[in-house]
Amino acid sequence: MNAAEPIYSTRAFAPPLEQSSTSATTSQYSDVLARRQREAAAFYYLEPKSSVTIPIGQHGVVQLKLAPGTQLPSWISPVIASLAERWGAQPGWDSYDAKPTQMQHVLRLLNHLSAAMLDNSSSPVLVPLSDGGIQAEWHRHDASLEIVVPSDEPTRYYYYNAATEEEEEDDFESNRERVQKLIAEF
């Protein structure tokens, strides 16, 4: 690993979305993989005992800190692979005026996925947005679901089923349970 490469870290059972940075090496923390466990063990605070470091191509390193007895969900590996493959690296990566993908928005998305997905949920495809944000997409038969993390707005979700012509578009945070149910369809 390049010594100057920032490490983006996650903390199981951590306080909600704690973030910090230092000038020497930029570190950011979020509670990816933690929220669900934290809710399940509301009366406990367990220090993370192990971690897994995963490079996202050449774009940074995510360190996932796990609580004892937990393991990475099966959807993480395809999500990281999708990130590495699709990351918008340079300004104008879309051949127009796109901004580079920003790690803080990736972390926001990983937090949302951690909160909404089960260990055996289908992995979404991740696609960069031109504003530096990122979105997750699921597609199956006639249905599509998106969790969209724009750079300057709250996270949204979108669902469409061509067979039933059902269409939903709303804020993610206040509809997390609904999104959890939708993810289970894919």
Place this chain on the structure above:
Amino acid sequence: MAEDTREDDPSIPNTDRLFRRVRENQLITLEDGSRRPSSAVFKAPEMSVNIESLMIAPGRPPQDTLTGHPGEYLTSIVAGKVRIHAGLRIVKDFGPEHDPAHGLVLGKKRESFANAMVREHQWIVPPPPVAVRKLL
């Protein structure tokens, strides 16, 4: 960034196609191996396009939009289908740094708009399909 308040340009006909380049990392592979643009392609706050009538006048084919952009694909949406979505305007955007046929779709693009464009879009230069491995 201050919002661009330019009004819709009525000299761009509703029947005009708007051409937009798509890169490999913006493609979604469907179950049959065909590929289509992600809705993210149609969410740029100021969405650059080439305007069909401005390409026809000097005799340029749509594929000319890809000149200088090897390895990219070209899709199209119809101006009239864009305008039915509230708040979206299409303007010409000439400038020395731009293609003479360059235009912008201005206004906030909601997910419902971007996904409607995914359903409506027509490839001009499509990506090759991906081989699908069938389970026995």
